Amino acid sequence: MSALKVLHIGEYVVGGMATYLNEVVAYQRQHFDVYLLMSAYNSATSFDLEPDHILQYKYKRHPKYFLSAMWQIHQAIRKLKPDIIHIHSSFAGLLARSLFFIQPRKAKIFYCSHGWAFLMDTKPLNKKGYAFIERLMAYKTDVIINISNHELESSIQLGLPAAKSKLVYNGVREREDNGANSISELDRDSEIVQLLFVGRYDRQKGLDLLLQILNENPELQRYLRLYVIGDSVLENNEWSFPDNVIRLGWVNNADIDRYYQQCDAVIMPSRWEGFGLVAVEAMKNRKPVIASRRGALPELVEHGDSGYLFDIEHSHELLHILKHLNKDELKKMGEAGYVLYKNKFHAERMNEEIVNLYHHAHAGHVAQGASVSGHFELSKRAGDVHD
Structure with missing residues (x-):
């Protein structure tokens, strides 16, 4: 059986988002055929992936770019034909998942907001609007990954489907380099x-x-x-x-x-x-x-x-x-x-839980129509994750 093909889609992949995605793709490339699609503007360029598996779309965060970005994302999905589409951040979630209201989807759709917009410190009307959009987009989502218990509980209270919502804490891996090569920007003052x-x-x-x-x-x-x-x-x-x-x-x-x-x-x-x-x-x-x-x-x-x-x-x-x-x-x-x-908060725990969710979702997809006992065995092999 060929390896699952996984497409990660982000918007501005920089800072903490870049750190997170690099942890995820570095682990997943050992198990799957992994691609990363992100904005050509305001995104990092260094990821632990083959260069031809790092894709970009022309985009800036403005409504005049939305339709073009959606078309480019659609073209990438049609070309790659992924088994799993894992979408990261609110804007990427809107751009990518909106496509599936007008075209059929064969892949399992995973979504992580990396911080719900409706929990931001903003106007109440804006929060209601963000929550409405997320509830609507959830119809075209198979698994919603929350990165903290605070995010999970708050989203369910605001109407996102509990059955689709999972908790997977972020994690980072330890590096072999322990800082032996000193960097001089930080002054090692013994008092300050x-x-x-x-x-x-x-x-x-x-x-x-x-x-x-x-x-x-x-x-x-x-x-x-x-x-x-x-x-x-x-x-x-x-x-x-x-x-x-x-x-x-x-x-x-x-x-x-x-x-x-x-x-x-x-x-x-x-x-x-x-x-x-x-x-x-x-x-x-x-x-x-x-x-x-x-x-x-x-x-x-x-x-x-x-x-x-x-x-x-x-x-x-x-x-x-x-x-x-x-x-x-x-x-x-x-x-x-x-x-x-x-x-x-170790990366190995995070990555294992995400991969288990992939297998569980994909097993359910390919096993539609199979016996109840057969489905149970597939789910059991997928392993337990936080619900």
């Missing part, structure tokens, strides 16, 4: 606490909240230094960066672990997070996480054990944490976070 922020310069990630605290409390500059990996993607923000903030821009994914390893803690002042892959990257590198109590972050960070949690509505909570950081305590918390990562 080195914090690291990784993410887009967008409202979601809350970097503006952190910068405001640093600007309003210049005394923090004496014992605190913030390194920022990332840049603008969706928004062009003009923020004031104090002297103790060092901007590094985007960093090659193959090198980023070395930056984690050289900091004392990672900070995530997000307004919302469907998951928070940066937190797992930090824990993998034995670094504690200072995070907001938003979205799924409280599922990842154990306050006082593997890091600190704070309420972004009360800036004094974060200020208090920043003023009382202790390097020895941070090191202990980093070790606790590493244990949590190994038990709960």
Whole structure:
């Protein structure tokens, strides 16, 4: 029997999305014939796939590009004839799944929003609109993957089908390179606490909240230094960066672990997070996480054990944490976070669960009309995943 053909479809595949997809395709290429289709604009270019299996479509996030993008996606699907189509992010989910209201589909459709739009910090009317679209698109979806329990429970409460909804926590793999080749951008000052922020310069990630605290409390500059990996993607923000903030821009994914390893803690002042892959990257590198109590972050960070949690509505909570950081305590918390990562957020666990879902869905597809007992055996071989 030939290997399943899997087509992953994304929109802007950069940052955490690129990290996630690289983990997934690197694992799946060992088992399946895997392709990745994404926007030619605002997407990373380095993935653990054969070059001819990395495809792009011409697109920018504007309504005038939508029909063209849908046509290009349709053409790719017609050419490849995949068994599994796995769609990532809200806009890609809309563009790809809309096709199946006007054309038949033979593939099993998997969808992961990587953060529900209706859970964003936005206007109530917008949230209702996003929820309506997702409920409609669910009719053309076989499996909906949620990346946190917060996402799973919230989506079911808003009317997405519970029978199609699954929980698969994100995961990342450990790398053999332990940072032996030192990177000099992070100053190993024995006294100053080195914090690291990784993410887009967008409202979601809350970097503006952190910068405001640093600007309003210049005394923090004496014992605190913030390194920022990332840049603008969706928004062009003009923020004031104090002297103790060092901007590094985007960093090659193959090198980023070395930056984690050289900091004392990672900070995530997000307004919302469907998951928070940066937190797992930090824990993998034995670094504690200072995070907001938003979205799924409280599922990842154990306050006082593997890091600190704070309420972004009360800036004094974060200020208090920043003023009382202790390097020895941070090191202990980093070790606790590493244990949590190994038990709960390793890439092998994530990838096995996704592959099990693929097999289960495909077995059900090809076995239509088979006996009940035969279907049971196929499902049992597919293995158990989170429901």
